[in-house]
Amino acid sequence: MIKKIGIPKEVKKDEGRVSLIPEHITQFTGVADILVESGAGIGSGFSDSNYTEAGAKIVNSAEELYGNSDIICKVKEPQEQEFDLLNSSHVLFGYLHLASNLGLTKKLLEKKLTGIATEMIMDNSIYPLLIPMSKIAGNLAIQKGMQFLEYSSGGKGVLVSSISEKKNSNVTVIGCGEVGKSSISKAINIGANVTAIDLNEKVLEDLKKVYGDSINTIKGDTPESTDAIRCADLVICAVLIPGMKPPIVISNEDISKMEKGTVIVDVAIDQGGCVENVKANTHSEPFENRDGVLISAIPNLPGAVPKTSSIELSTALQKYVHFLLEEDWFENYKNDKNLSPSLQIHNGLLLSEEVGDSLSLSVSKLV
Ligand SMILES: NC(=O)c1ccc[n+]([C@@H]2O[C@H](COP(=O)([O-])OP(=O)(O)OC[C@H]3O[C@@H](n4cnc5c(N)ncnc54)[C@H](O)[C@@H]3O)[C@@H](O)[C@H]2O)c1
Missing domain, CATH: 3.40.50.720 (NAD(P)-binding Rossmann-like Domain)
Structure with a gap:
């Protein structure tokens, strides 16, 4: 039939x-x-x-x-x-x-x-069905993050792209798979100072091969990775353990140490999110302001x-x-x-x- x-x-x-x-x-x-x-x-x-x-x-x-x-x-x-x-x-x-x-x-x-x-x-x-959406979401994470960093959004007022040799912004990406690589590529292309964090050292080595001195790579769950998370202007969270709820990679303590106006985009929210106590947002109400830190967790970014x-x-x-x-x-x-x-x-x-x-x-x- x-x-x-x-x-x-x-x-x-x-x-x-x-x-x-x-x-x-x-x-x-x-x-x-x-x-x-x-x-x-x-x-x-x-x-x-x-x-x-x-x-x-x-x-x-x-x-x-x-x-x-x-x-x-x-x-x-x-x-x-x-x-x-x-x-x-x-x-x-x-x-x-x-x-x-x-x-x-x-x-x-x-x-x-x-x-x-x-x-x-x-x-x-x-x-194969996650990858295309992840690539789009990685691009949008930077696009949205740039907008939320604007003064009128409550962000730090930092321009992510550079207008001269000097870099204006620090972008940290946690989880450097499909989403992370897309965000990294976009952020490097527009002249941000980019730090990539992953637990998989091979992933970090591959990024170094592609971007050389244009990228800093740090193994996750280390004091160095914690510093890179706390000092960034824009943090993109894109960790995945397939099929599972992801681990928390940004704690409330990390958030309390961030400068006001810092932006976090938790792309992994579709699997439950990797920022402590994160709640899903929508495109029309795209972030939560937690003591001056803007946390955006939109589960359907490609829907934009x-x-x-x-x-x-x-x-x-x-x-x-x-x-x-x-x-x-x-x-x-x-x-x-x-x-x-x-x-x-x-x-x-x-x-x-x-x-x-x-x-x-x-x-x-x-x-
Ligand atoms: N919000 C959206 O609209 C949207 C769209 C597409 C994908 N996603 C989500 O984004 C997340 C990432 O997807 P992906 O396709 O890039 O996955 P991926 O498997 O390609 O990459 C995940 C990376 O995270 C790393 N990782 C795992 N645990 C880690 C940890 N504790 N610390 C640091 N790195 C860690 C892995 O080594 C891997 O490199 C998934 O949750 C996916 O569902 C969300």
Whole structure:
């Protein structure tokens, strides 16, 4: 039987992305029916007629979309107003980030649906669906940080870029993977004094090879790394232990030692954040002012540039939707070592050890 893939309009605050763009829908003609909620592509610059021309059917409400779809192909995790729309027949496919969200995890278990966390899909030890969003988020972390450092935001009034040989700003990046490398590249290009911190020394050596004297590299969890965190104008936090809630790398004590107007951008907030007591912000209320230090933790940074982000996301995602269309997809999926880490919820069972550890929930194994 031909399956129905539903593409809902995202309802997370300030989220303009859509999971699949019209160009990538044509390939499903004759293989699956595509239902798109009216307006789902608007934030990314795609109209309903762009979708119908590509072969999709437009439905007028979320109820109609969820009620008639087998696969719910989303960008972000379901929000509270979507919970009632989910049912046990659904395969939910999107960035779920369950390790930081006990309420959502319990709700998905209760619904007895199948939940696939696309950020955990692997391909030869990399995470192909996380990487493009991480690269965008790393760029935006600098862009946002520059804006928050402005005087009118309550920042130090420091220009991150330089206007002469002399560098104006100190940018410290903690966690130098995809997000971190993007932030580092942007910060160095505009002339900031950049310090990179990571626990993995090979990562730091590679950065030195690329940037030479233009970068300072420091092993994490050392007195030197603490100094570099406390003395920066802008700190970007981008650590990740895949599937888990991240460790705290900026403590309340660190924050108390920072100059007023310092900006911290906690990009890892989607996994729970790595700044002590951090709370998620939104694009419209982008930071908390904690005793003069501005802490920004926006879990959907790429949502700020949905046109760019949706094209990148859909490009990476399209191939993986096909795996869900096969007749015996579930057996294949659970036995595939690259795909199985993303299969995290099924029929009331939590399958991810990382999520179980992070939320102190018991985990089941499928046989
Ligand atoms: N907020 C957003 O919109 C958004 C968007 C994309 C990605 N993210 C998140 O950003 C985070 C980073 O993603 P990524 O793709 O760059 O991950 P990555 O795996 O590429 O890089 C993570 C880096 O953190 C380092 N690390 C781990 N523990 C550390 C510690 N205690 N101290 C210092 N370094 C440590 C690792 O060695 C690695 O180099 C993730 O939580 C990801 O989900 C957020």
